[in-house]
Amino acid sequence: MRSIGVLTSGGDAPGMNAAVRAVVRSALAEGFKVYGIYDGYNGLIKGDIQELTRTSVSNIINKGGTAIYTARCLEFKNMAGVMKGKETCEKLGIEGLVVIGGDGSFRGAADLSSVGINCVGIPGTIDNDIACTDYTIGYDTAMNTVVDLVDKLRDTCNSHSRCSVVEVMGRRCGDLALNAGIACGATAIIVPELPFDFEKDILAKIIEAKKIGKRRHLIMVAEGIGGSQEIAKKIEDATGIGTRAAILAHIQRGGSPTAKDRIVATRMGDYAVNLLKQGIGNRVVAMKGNDIVDYDIHEALKMKKDIDRKLFELADKVR
Numbered sequence: 001m002r003s004i005g006v007l008t009s010g011g012d013a014p015g016m017n018a019a020v021r022a023v024v025r026s027a028l029a030e031g032f033k034v035y036g037i038y039d040g041y042n043g044l045i046k047g048d049i050q051e052l053t054r055t056s057v058s059n060i061i062n063k064g065g066t067a068i069y070t071a072r073c074l075e076f077k078n079m080a081g082v083m084k085g086k087e088t089c090e091k092l093g094i095e096g097l098v099v100i101g102g103d104g105s106f107r108g109a110a111d112l113s114s115v116g117i118n119c120v121g122i123p124g125t126i127d128n129d130i131a132c133t134d135y136t137i138g139y140d141t142a143m144n145t146v147v148d149l150v151d152k153l154r155d156t157c158n159s160h161s162r163c164s165v166v167e168v169m170g171r172r173c174g175d176l177a178l179n180a181g182i183a184c185g186a187t188a189i190i191v192p193e194l195p196f197d198f199e200k201d202i203l204a205k206i207i208e209a210k211k212i213g214k215r216r217h218l219i220m221v222a223e224g225i226g227g228s229q230e231i232a233k234k235i236e237d238a239t240g241i242g243t244r245a246a247i248l249a250h251i252q253r254g255g256s257p258t259a260k261d262r263i264v265a266t267r268m269g270d271y272a273v274n275l276l277k278q279g280i281g282n283r284v285v286a287m288k289g290n291d292i293v294d295y296d297i298h299e300a301l302k303m304k305k306d307i308d309r310k311l312f313e314l315a316d317k318v319r
Contacts, residue, residue, distance in 0.1 A: 001095045001118075001277060002093065002095065003032060003033040003034070003093045003094050003095055003096075004023075004032050004033075004034055004273070005036070005089065005092075005096070005097045006035070006036060006037065006097070006098045007036075007037035007043065007044065007098075007099055007100070008020065008066040009040035009070055009072070009099060009105035010070065010072060010101040010104055010125070011070070011102065011125060012065050012066050012070050013137055013139075013142070013253060014126075014253070014254070014255055015137040015261030015262060016066040016137060016138070017061060017066060017257075018060075018269070019124065019265035019266070019268060019269040020036070020060070020066065020067060020068060020100065021057040022265060022266040022268070022269025022270050023098045023273055024053075024056065025054055025057065026269060026273040026274075027273045027276075028054060034052045035094055036050050036052045036056065038050070038069050039068075039069045039070065040071045040072070040105075041071075041073035041081070041085060042075075044076075044084075045073065045085055045088065061257075061262055062256050063256065064253070064254045064256055070101070076108050079111070082112055082115060085112055086112065086115045089112075095118065096117070096119070096281060097112065097118070097120070098121075098272045101121070101122075101123075101124055102123065102124070102129070102130060103130060103301060107301065109121050109297060110282060110297040110298060113282035118276055118282070119281050119282065120272040120281060120283050120284070120285060121283070121284040121285065122272055123135075123286065124137040124138055125139075126139055126253055127139070127171070127172075127176060128176065129170065129171075129172055129173030129305060130300070131305035132299075132303050133284075133285075133286035133287050133288070134288055134289065135264060138253070138257070138261060139175070139261075140258045141257045141258045142169070142176060142253065143180050145248075145251065146166075146176065146184075146248060149251070150166055150184045153218075157216035157218070158215050161215040161241070162241065163206065163216070163217035163232075163239075163241045163242070163243040163244075164219070164243070164245075165219045165221060165232040165235070165244070165245045166219070166245075166248065167223060167226075167228040167247040168180060168221070168222060169252050170192070170222040170224055171192070171222075171223050172305075173193075173224075173305060174189075174222040174224070174307050176252075177189055177191050177220045177221060178191055178220075178307060178308070178312060178315060179311075180220060182315045182318070184218055184220065185218065185319065186219065187205050187209055187217045187218055188202045188205045188219045188220070188319070189315050190202070190221045190222065190225050190231075191222045191225070192222055192224030192225055196225075202219060202231070203235070203238055203239070205319065206235065206241070209319075219231065219235070271292045271294070275294060282297050283295065283297060284296075284297050284300040
């Protein structure tokens, strides 16, 4: 293999730049030519591609977002779009591709692999919602961002004896809500993986906490539950406690990546290059414990992720 490409696709996540940097520098160390593909699969179709050097990726390891930009590409969901991507690769001599993103990005990588371009996926999403890996790039930074913001809310809630319903990202996966909720001492945590009863799982816990003199209350809600404004109104109507909803939204995606995200991204980027060096494609890089491993993309996409039930029980015990 002489040339590889790298792209970021789907939602951005802190640490993607560290992964891009690792791919570029590891590939150059192996004697490969490296191309940066801009705006995800759109760049592959349109030919928005530049050769990258060590200097190209200088001073990006500490930056959030992605220096080669990202976008969702509907055209790449069709085989005609995939074939355009293949033609671009063949024109430039790109024999392998590293795709940094989530499940949707990996489906595109699988399609491209099926037509002869070796692809390796690296999990980059703040939701930590990819089943084949214990950890996705950006998750630690997002969690720390949530904790920092909620700590600020804690001050004003305590001053005014209020309740905050904080909605964090996670449409299908409640990892961010669960772990940030524990770190912030949430009164209740609501995640999409588990059904909840408003009276039992929220209201009763607030009333119990109020009886023992607690002035502030935090309800951590995953995005997949939704209805944060409605939950806040129901709490205020039932308890008389001033309650506000805070939807943190895309602010969770930004900011300088933590050391953990930089290190994991660097390890995964180097691992992906080593797979391509061996002529291996159609794989997803993953983290199991502290080990970096890889899976067949189709196998990875079939895996199902569940919430850590023991951790959820612990959150209830220490609230």
